Amino acid sequence: MKKDTVIIGFMLFALFFGAGNLIYPPTLGIESGTSYWAAIAGFVITGVGLPILAVTAISSVKNDARELADRVHPLFGAVFTSVVYLAIGPFFGIPRAATVAFEMSLEPFTSASPFILFLFTTIFFLFVYIVSINPSKMVDRIGQFLTPLLLLAIVILCIGGFFLLDSSVQQPGEKYAQSPLFTGFVEGYLTMDAIAALAFGIIVVQAFKDRGISSRKHLVQSTLKAGLIAGVGLISVYASMGWIGTKMASAGSFANGGDILSGAADVMFGSFGAMLLGIIVGLACFTTSTGLVVASGQFFHKLTGYPYKRIAAMVTIASYLIANQGLNTIISVSVPVLTFIYPIAIVLILMTFLERLFGGSANVYRGAILMTGFVSLYDGLIEFGVSMPAVTAMMEHLPFFSFGLGWIVPALIGGLVGYLIKSTRHHPIPDKELL
Structure with a gap:
């Protein structure tokens, strides 16, 4: 397999692996208990399978997700695709990533004051804009440098989860007692990855085009290979993070998946665990936010003809303002x-x-x-x-x-x-x- 395909596959993994990917699998694990494997299977269908299909679908058309939606009607294509990009971009996806990054990487060492959140998001979005301003270099920055570091931190945490957490798995809660597969399927919505894939697809296709691949057949094949690389990574991480959740059921009650991971990291590694989790969360949310700014900027540039850098700046500023409203x-x-x-x-x-x-x-x-x-x-x-x-x-x-x-x-x-x-x-x- 070509080096470029691996690098782009790593980049795609990092783009997908953001806030929702961190906080929802542990919650699923702690709630599903002995029904965990059925629940995580449903989660993987919507959290991994559909995103890979979506990215591949984008590679089969000439332009972007709007071309898929235009098959319903051009007006529907323009409106629905714009809503998708706004939802996964400045309105929800990017601000959620930034606030999760704050709550799980910096807040444990400081206070939860709005002023600290303001300072964190100011620095966070400044770096997001700097990296996203040149999309062609973003592939190398994320795929070659940030993703390996992210994977290393995740592997350390997941290995600890399998060997250092020895609590027994509890019975499933009411939510997963009857139909864990279907419940897991719907929970996979919350990652936003299937609709995010409609946006990330254009980044992947453009990355392959920049490397000299132009025929539609080869674009589809290369995109599918990169998607499979990202998919294997996502399945491994989801299964491991969820399993950590099953092992934390007897450790007390937790407010959300972030609390579960924080508690598990503390049990396994003490103060080092908080730092390790902070690295994972910070990198995951940063790479996802950067990818979403680039995808939104490229889409609205094509839709309106407005300069890409100005749109990227507007997306970043809007995300920054909404992020300061709180998670x-x-x-x-x-x-x-x-x-x-x-x-x-x-x-x-x-x-x-x-x-x-x-x-x-x-x-x-x-x-x-x-x-x-x-x-x-x-x-x-x-x-x-x-x-x-x-x-x-x-x-x-x-x-x-x-x-x-x-x-x-x-x-x-x-x-x-x-x-x-x-x-x-x-x-x-x-x-x-x-x-």
């Missing part, structure tokens, strides 16, 4: 939005690989996305706290609704109706429009 505020708003857009992104990604079955018909795309959107909008409003008892009474009849996957059957029905309309009109999209 709890960011999470409380981001979860409902992710609940709404994630199923739509999943259906769009999967249909990209299945479109040969229906000739790439826009009607099939529209039917599936429309029906998915109805259900995911309901789920998002419920997460926001909107009460809709009459609608809920109807939604409860949907298969898989209790697992948070009520959108699956409506998506299939919508796609089928679109296919029937296509067959009736005999008007498939010409092959040249699919390229």
Whole structure:
């Protein structure tokens, strides 16, 4: 395997491995207990499998994620893709990474005052902008230097988890008692990696193009290889971090996954553990934030024609301002939005690989996305706290609704109706429009 593919694969791992990747697997582990392996399998499907598919899907088109969404309708493509980039970028993804980095790397040694958060985020985002201002050099900076250091710190922590934590695994909590696989699947939404992959795809493709790969076939093959490298790393880390969580169930109660990891690091390594965890969190959140600034900057530069460096500066400043609102505020708003857009992104990604079955018909795309959107909008409003008892009474009849996957059957029905309309009109999209 070529050195460039390995370096880009390492970069992709570092871009994916951010705040959510750190805090959610330990929580899953501590809550799932003896049902851990089924739960982590579901988590890996949405946290690793779908992101790799999404990156590969981007490599199969000429431009970026908007080209995939345009297959529904150009207006939908512009709006939905913009919402995705804003969600994973300046509104939620980047600020969450910065605040998690503060709470797990610096806060244990200082206080939780807004002024300390202000100082930390000022320095954090200054370096994020410096690295992101030149995207071509970012690949080497992250892939060659930061990722190996990040992996080394993670390996030390994970080895300690397997050999230095000897508590027995507890019974699963209520959340994972019945359907751990499906519950883990939905929990994988919170990493944001499947929708982040729609943004990171353009970085990976451009990195390969900068290295002389131009044919679509070779781009897809190289992207898939880099994705597999990143995927193996992510699965290994998720499984290890989650296993640490299972071993910490008897150590007391914890507020979140960050607390679980902090407690485990202290049990295993004492004060050195806090420093080690700080290195992991700082590097993970920094690389992810940098990648998201670059991806957002490149997308909105293409969309608007505005200079990349100015857009990158605006994304950085907006992220900086929102990060100073605190992690709890960011999470409380981001979860409902992710609940709404994630199923739509999943259906769009999967249909990209299945479109040969229906000739790439826009009607099939529209039917599936429309029906998915109805259900995911309901789920998002419920997460926001909107009460809709009459609608809920109807939604409860949907298969898989209790697992948070009520959108699956409506998506299939919508796609089928679109296919029937296509067959009736005999008007498939010409092959040249699919390229």
